[in-house]
Amino acid sequence: MERTYIKDLKTKIGQQVTLKGWLQTLRDQKSMQFLILRDKTGLVQIAHWKKGNLELAEVISALGTESALTITGKVVENEVVKLGGIEIQLESLTVENNAELPLPFEPFSDTLPDQDYRMEWRYLDLRRERNRLIFEIQTCAEQAMREYWIENGFIEIHSPKIMGTPSESGAELFRVEYFDRTAYLAQSPQFYKQMAQAAGFERIFEIGPVFRADPSFTSRHMTEFTGVDFEISWIESHEDVMAFTEKWLAYVYQAIDAKFHDAIKEYFDVDFEVPSVPFPRLTMAEAYHILKGMDYKLPPERKGDLDPGAERAIGEYIKQTFGHDFVFIKDWPFTVRPFYHMLHEDNPTLTKSFDLLGRGLEITTGAQREHRYEKLARQALDKGLTLEPIQNYLNFFRYGCPPHGGLGLGLSRLLMVMLNLPSIRDAVYLFRGPNRLEP
Template sequence: MADQEQPTAAAGPAGEAADEKKSKNAEKKAKKEAEKAAKKAAAKERELAERKKKEDADAADVSADSYGELPLVGSKDFKPTGTQRSNLADIASNEDKEITFRCWVENARVQSAKLAFLNLRQGLNTVQAVVAASEKLSKQMVKFSGSVSTESTLVVTGLVKRVKEEIKSATIKEFEIHITKLFVEVKAEVPLPLQVEDAERPLPSAGLGDEDEKQADDGRPLVGLNTRLDNRTIDLRAKINHAIFIIKSGVCALFQEFLSKRGFTLIHTPKIQGAAGEGGANVFELKYFDRSAYLAQSPQFYKQMLIASRFQKVMEIGPVFRAENSNTARHLTEFVGLDLEMEFQENYHEVMSVLEELMLFIFKELDTRYRAETELVRSAYHVEPFKLPESGKVPRINFAEGIAMLREAGEELGDYDDLTTPQEKHLGKLVLEKYGSDFYTLDQFPLAVRPAYTMPSPTNPNLSNSYDMFMRGQEICSGAQRIHDAALLAKMMREHDPPINPDADGTRDYVNCFRYGCPPHAGGGFGLERIVQFCECCVVDFLLLIQNC
């Protein structure tokens, strides 16, 4: 019986139950795996559907023709669009209208996938622009617009909309542009060597080089003069520099406007001379083919020769060259001179009156016609406004009176000493206290400190019929009655310190022109850069370097 087969453990009712349980577990596992696979497949299908939807949307960019980079102007045949270009200065007259204008980017940022903001500039005007996704404007355009590099040049079309709250980040505060088209005309490379917004700030007060660069209270850099001049085209994009150039242009326009109405003729005198005039000091010598020539120190001789030629009143705006090795804010080797000369009827004070009225006209009209520009400059250089007298009431102080005022205030100086710069500034404060004016005229200067062609005073041989005009104690205009008699002129030239030869090549024709009859005359002149410096209350050398760098 030992060889008889024994029944297995699975046999019987208990084994059958175990097999059934195992089978059910396998079915559940298979079902879960099937469900998991189905969910995974569904998710994959949804992902593919979304991707296809996005691809289809990308392929059907509703703004595809409304943004992008334009080909270089001039590189393709020109086809007029007929689209009128607008000026941001006229934005108020275009409310709720669509305009197209050229501008450049001050700042661009993406706020979200559906919204971007840009600050756009045209001239001195800046405006906020909005690019918002909609059924007619794609997210792709929003992304492109918000990523345009700073300083890139754009052609923008958009709707002018009034805003509920003033926009602080733009000069145009009541309107914004809702962009519908945006094209990059010229893309700016990044990074910029100098940020334009940093050029809007004052120069460091101590030192102008890069080694002196500092930070302002807000942590932004005060960029030194070296960096600015090394990147001058970027530096000149600053609104404050644009304003300075506009003001300089305004001074010239006002100068010519005032004098033209009073019968002055605009002249243009030579700037390359065959011989050095006015004593030959402080002149630049240059090679003129096979001989030497000299840059003109002033148009003085020519102005007087034109008066002798029966021109009653002349004016000039032109370059002046002085070979003075000075490193101050008061002197330049090259500057723009604004000069006038006129005959008078009885007394040289007639010409003084014209010059005083001219200066008052320029100061007051700058504050009226160019207020936006002057306020922009003054926002960086904070100085109190000038106290100007009424027309016809400019304080006139004899040199002797000025000396007396200074002595009374503790200054030590002789009757005929030339005033030092600190003494001039001190006198300016005394005049303001006594007369309530920052602008005044000092008359009857010592003869020894004036040019040889200055008419001596009839009341005192040590004085002269000459005058300077001051703003806050700093000279802004100088002039005098000129000698109009050849014999007296030759005598005064020989007695001058240093002596001037009236028969030399640079002076002979000048002296001889008075031998044929010349009316009494006087004149004056001032440097454009100095006037702009004082008009705008800017007390740094940088403003004086604008023209020459």
């Protein structure tokens, strides 16, 4: 018999249906048993008169909550039933997989175990609709990103995650055995994205894993995460990248708003808003001026940079002044940027780069890249790098590479901002950190 979803039951009054789902609650009384069944569309009560089928009553009595069940019964209206005024009169029940008792924890309890413990039993934690919703929203976000890219002529690439040479810095790379050599896990698709520019792809994107060997113990870092990257050729400056980014993100927010606005309010208590375009922009110099006005004292050793406290302060300022969740901070000093960011012609101490902050959290770094071989090599040397290890990268810029720029965005960080999640561990399917390799 064809499966019916719980949300569709009101159209099936009087009919026999088959439901599949999990046992949320069992109320086992003297003469009756009430089962609350949950599927991804809702909850419904199932009623069973014990004397009608004593054998079945015994099976039901032995069920553990969270057991996976297939049940068949007749849909009846019953005003007495508080759960939607509908119930199923049970006819047959199959235990697909009984849940052992006791459960490691009760996923639907008012008080939940701490996050680390829940991670051990992540599949139980994910049974709550609030958690499943995060990944439905992530799916929607990725689809909207792709739609926007594809409509704008982008090509999707999948760059390798195993690399032979440390690329950007080397310090944060995981080393892996590769037959009789050492290889490294990619900490960014940066160089491969740029290769696609030299290849004449003009506009490319990639959504894929990124590995960082940083022993970071914060609520916003992971050693493996999903990076969202794109790169565009023939730009005039980083302003073009920012202009594309804000329209792209607004499109993503629109798609999510259309589908999940009410659910986000219900489960995350967030009034989801599509951000207005353009996003506010601040130069680093302006950001410093604002921080000074707010009496935020930046540690002196952070010259030219922002610390997380400063980012939160700026986010707060932007929210109050412009009512906006996002702000581009642009024109960062070369001292705090990688060697491949392009310098301003009229002020070579500053780069044509930007960060995007969402609610005071850094979710993106982008820039126009330096595509002129001599200048790029000079900048690498100025950063104290030697050219030999990055020669393959430098070669991209020898045979007609167009001017280009792009960005990298942390997918889980974007979800944190969208849903106001307190930790990135809420926003990722399975967390990987310095002390977390399982499950």
